[in-house]
Amino acid sequence: xxxxxxxxxxxxxxxxxxxxxxxxxxxxxxxxxxxxxxxxxxxxxxxxxxxxxxxxxxxxxxxxxxxxxxxxxxxxxxxxxxxxxxxxxxxxxxxxxxxxxxxxxxxxxxxxxxxxxxxxxxxxxxxxxxxxxxxxxxxxxxxxxxxxxxxxx
Numbered sequence: 001x002x003x004x005x006x007x008x009x010x011x012x013x014x015x016x017x018x019x020x021x022x023x024x025x026x027x028x029x030x031x032x033x034x035x036x037x038x039x040x041x042x043x044x045x046x047x048x049x050x051x052x053x054x055x056x057x058x059x060x061x062x063x064x065x066x067x068x069x070x071x072x073x074x075x076x077x078x079x080x081x082x083x084x085x086x087x088x089x090x091x092x093x094x095x096x097x098x099x100x101x102x103x104x105x106x107x108x109x110x111x112x113x114x115x116x117x118x119x120x121x122x123x124x125x126x127x128x129x130x131x132x133x134x135x136x137x138x139x140x141x142x143x144x145x146x147x148x149x150x151x152x153x
Contacts (some may be wrong), residue, residue, distance in 0.1 A: 012118045073088040089101075099129040
């Protein structure tokens with residue numbers, strides 16, 4: 001992968017009306033994570049998560065246009081229920097990384113309120129992966145919309 005001069009970082013915050021423990025669990029259990037991960041109208045067809053330091057994630061999604069998208073990840077830190085640090089890799093059709101993003105996710109709050117903060121920093125991008133940098137914030141906002149709907153049930 002090549003470095004880009006356009007290293008991009010976004011920070012997104014969201015408040016949830018449930019405990020930090022509940023929101024944290026939505027991030028570490030595959031049966032919950034797969035229900036909200038991915039942009040609006042994307043469907044997760046396969047999802048595996050091993051949320052512990054050194055563990056991996058592997059997600060296959062289908063876009064509204066029928067195209068497939070594969071994301072792999074590596075967990076660097078999982079501190080329940082305060083923080084998750086992971087790197088994700090958006091893969092091309094040959095399974096090679098297009099985009100590498102370091103995510104730092106923090107969960108703060110009390111019994112019935114969680115303040116979630118995600119900092120997503122693009123570390124590397126292939127030239128053909130740079131276009132996805134522009135949709136990073138929107139993708140996270142749409143994913144968090146789905147997570148918020150899930151936590152209200």
